[in-house]
Amino acid sequence: MVMEAALSPQGSVIVRAEEKVDCGVHAKVQLRGHDLAKMDGLRIFAKSDPYFVLSRANEDGSWTPVHRTDFVEGTVDPVWPLVCLSAQRTCNGDLVRPLKIEVFDHDNNNDDDPMGEVMTSLQDLGESDPSRTWPVMLDGEQKGTLSPLDTPAPEIFNIPTFVDYLHGGLELNVIVGIDFTASNGDPQKPGTLHYVQEGAENQYETALRCLLDILSEYDTDQEYPVYGFGAKPDGGSVQHCFPVGGHAPKKGTQGVLEAYRQCLAEGLQLSGPPLFNPIMEAALAKANSDKENGRNTYTILVVLCDGSFTDIHNCLDTLLAAATSPLSVILIGVGEMRALSSAPGPPPPISPTHNPLSPCLSAGDEDFSEMSKLDGDDGRLKSFTTGELCPRDLVQFVKVRRLGG
CATH class of the missing domain: 2.60.40.150 (C2 domain)
Known part of the structure; x- marks a missing residue:
């Protein structure tokens, strides 16, 4: 004999809803x-x-x-x-x-x-x-x-929202930053993150191609300034915001990849420490300059890094200063990586709910705890110097891994 227990009320849930107003x-x-x-x-x-x-x-x-x-x-x-x-x-x-x-x-x-x-x-x-x-x-x-x-x-x-910029007919302005610190390994040795060989892409190249192939559809001139950090480009002192492959912006995804290989072929000396804030400040200066000169652009800084950096306090203060600027940051944690293929053909039309900042790479299992602290998905960022909370989420962080099988 199966006895069925009578169900009795254990409490109540009150749901209140109202139409959301889009307001910055x-x-x-x-x-x-x-x-x-x-x-x-x-x-x-x-x-x-x-x-x-x-x-x-x-x-x-x-x-x-x-x-x-x-x-x-x-x-x-x-x-x-x-x-x-x-x-x-x-x-x-x-x-x-x-x-x-x-x-x-x-x-x-x-x-x-x-x-x-x-x-x-x-x-x-x-x-x-x-x-x-x-x-x-x-x-x-x-x-x-x-x-x-x-x-x-x-x-x-x-604070204008990203949708506000889209409605205003903005153009994306993509800036690329690449980690050349010694923690990436000797680029002359197979298996290290910056090792270059004919007929195959290393992990940085695959990440760049996947992300830029999507963002390029919304960047009309497809000209990308590319900077490196954490290396000695001319054999002198360590620099944390130096041009990769010359000062001129690189044309298209292929231009970025060619500049990356050229930089390594010229004997770039990997060093450290990993400081991210100088590149972020350069991107913020570009975004503010465009805004002050009336250009309807939105700057996206794409940074590829193999792990944590040592200037997170400065980064948090810069992000707080960038809260009212047309700037977002995509942090790509390079390690084991799996690239997601995209469908052929022209890109879909932009809708008010579309967000081209969505990552095109899948999450991996590497430890990038310091980098993830800049992503405001789990709570608003707070300045270490003033305690002020950042009013918006500027950073998208994603770990990537290599395609297996």
Whole structure:
């Protein structure tokens, strides 16, 4: 006899949905608290560990959390890190939509205690000045205040999306960076990553061909500046942003491959350390120059590297500076690689949802942990010097492996 247990409700799930508004507006603000409620310890030595949760109002009167800070330990006058809030995520593009800031006291052993709340809006936060204060109310009584810091000043600004650039008829401008550090192995020895032989491609060449064959369909002039890093191109000192195969841009995928082989044939001396930031700064300068001169271009920096680099702190700061520039970075981790073939014929037409930055190479199993830290897929990048969060994901990282079988 089979007994069937009766199913009983174990809880409920509430789903709230609203039409998403395409909006590139952001607000930047850093908040501080003053004379907040003392929640921990005896009266004389009382303290708090405050943090705040920012929530947006829903049509049914409920609230949806959209941002939470870390707690600041042992103070009633906290200064929280700078936050950059997307209007799309925070208020779905409605800058005057009610927002609620709830301040809590962090507790390791018990539930966190409420310290009060503030009613505001994204416009109110982004356009506030240092003299602005918001009373923190708890059970009808004021328990301190919140106010913005004056450095950096609160700001509302717009970050164009990639779709915005596509709608504007932009052209892609592709820049190539190649890792020539000694960790790639002696290019004269078979089996190393830069070993060149007639009739066969090494792993760098296959990666370049696969990626450029796709991006070239959206780069009208198909002229690519190519730079190397981590080597001694003339036998002198190590350089981290030197032209490969001469200063002139290379014509098409074949031109890039020929310049790459020419550079190795001329006796390039592989060295180190692997510094990626100089090439990134050069690409950012190009993107900003085009923007300032009214050129409707979007720069894509493609960097091929066999492993980690040693200037990740500088790279993070440069990426933060590039947040409002028409620039994206594709990092290719070269190791074992499998190239994906593409269908013959002309490229498909560009649609608003198409993203030519999608990788054309499949993921592999190599360890590129430092490189993957620059990819914002698992969380927004943060500056090591200021703690500021990057408002958009600029980097696509993919590991590649050789086609087997």
